[in-house]
Amino acid sequence: MTASFDIFLATVPGLEHVLLNEVIEAGFQNPVATGGGVTIQGSWHDVWRANLTLRGASKVLARIGEFRAFHLAQLDKRSRKFPWADILGQDVIDNDLAIKVEVNTNKKSKIYHAGAAVERIERAIHEEFGAKIAQGLENADIVFKVRIDDNNVQFSIDTSGEGLHKRGHKQAMGKAPMRETMAASFLRACGYSGNEPVLDPMCGSGTFLIEAAEISRNFMAGRARSFAFEALASYDADAVRGIREAWKIRASDQRFYGSDRNVNVIGFAKDNAARAGVCDLCHFAPTQVSNLERPDGPAGLVIVNPPYGARIGKKKDLFALYGSFGDVMREKFKGWRVGMITSDTQLAEATRLPWKPTEAPIAHGGLKVKLFQTDTLR
Incomplete structure (x- = not known):
């Protein structure tokens, strides 16, 4: 629970420097502005705190693992050995939550067909862990973001769920609202x-x-919403409650x-x-x-x-x-x-x-x- 890993705090391109300022002010460790957000080093406690408290972040993605794969058969085999149960909690099964995988690959990798990679990874999650696969991103409760770069398959999980602009209190909107x-x-x-x-x-x-x-x-x-991280194996309800209760208005x-x-x-x-x-x-x-x-x-x-x-x-x-x-x-x-x-x-x-x-x-x-x-x- 205290191990350190990469956490990516997404924002709108062009506002990375503003988010970086907020992240530094909030005391997160090793913040670096990159394209589309800020990367920090931290634990699951930092994932929860970022989701709960940062005003400029639109998503919080946690890097959960990686492996090498040079072809689809190898991707399938290694995806089946990936420790899904260490990431996804029993609530995923009990509440029939739907999983979706998004893959981004590039020409430096021998696996270049993103759709085929999505199919292999989703099948592995379903057959090895038992989770339901969502029909379309809009129907997903939990989303994995996979980047295949130079044959290195990097797994991140969207710990936010709905975009963080959805604070939980705006129900009525005018034309062309600002997030x-x-x-x-x-x-x-x-x-x-x-x-x-x-x-x-x-x-x-x-x-x-x-x-x-x-x-x-x-x-x-x-303060007024739920998050995807609540369905993960790492979720500690008491610790998250502690973050909420320690906050000073x-x-x-x-x-x-x-x-x-x-x-x-x-x-x-x-x-x-x-x-x-x-x-x-x-x-x-x-x-x-x-x-x-x-x-x-x-x-x-x-x-x-x-x-x-x-x-x-x-x-x-x-x-x-x-x-x-x-x-x-x-x-x-x-x-x-x-x-x-x-x-x-x-x-x-x-x-x-x-x-x-x-x-x-x-x-x-x-x-x-x-x-x-x-x-x-x-």
Whole structure:
């Protein structure tokens, strides 16, 4: 249980450096940013803690073993000898949980047909351990990720199950919602740590503000959901309960302001905030951007994920919206910082806000978006 192995913390490509910062701050060992995430060294306790507490990780994959295989017959034979019972708990059989295998191979390996490799490994799991095989990834309770690189077959298991953006409290969503894990990462990238107010003038179902309020209270990210690791042989319910009980929440007197021109999504946002336990910190109101007023109290962060052409609406119709947002920021929000997520630099420039240089683009909904930021507006 205390043995150390590789743990891969996945995130959206382009946000690896933000997750790395969070992982270092959380005290995980030997973090290294790689393509699509951060690799750490740790034990099963670290797997549980990462799933429960990290806000920017989308999945937690545990490296569980590897062997060499130069052809499919050898892959079949060695897969049958793999210690599946040491990984999969009896709950997999008792609860009729379904297993799925995904294989990624490359030209450096003699086994190049991923589908044939999947078939051999899944058959081995079914015949040697007795687990049911899922018909399609969407029906799987537990997923193994297998990488065949230079004839080395590396096994990892998805210990999260559903994506970690599914915190357990968002039931109602507006159009083109931002995932909670991305929202948390963008907040961190904007320097937000929970000690200032946050305003989102196009808040949709409230994702940014709910994440910000949870961070302000230091709520545990995964407190309201279950995980795939609960069905594994390594699972220690008492130890996981200990992680939950040792977590310290804190009082917060910050305020979080959300508005949107769509009255329906304001109702969604209020309901989601209530389920998350932060409705007392959040204020939502149906308001056009042009009618936005600066809240009383100290300055903080304005963060917004406005519509952009390929995502919602036509680009030519959006210049007025972006321009109006920029006007309100310059006229009424001196002392605040602004963060904006958009795929379109021309739309960002239409705000006439003093954007700092942007970093690498980030994958979101089939598009590449960038985080545009200002310093404190003066």
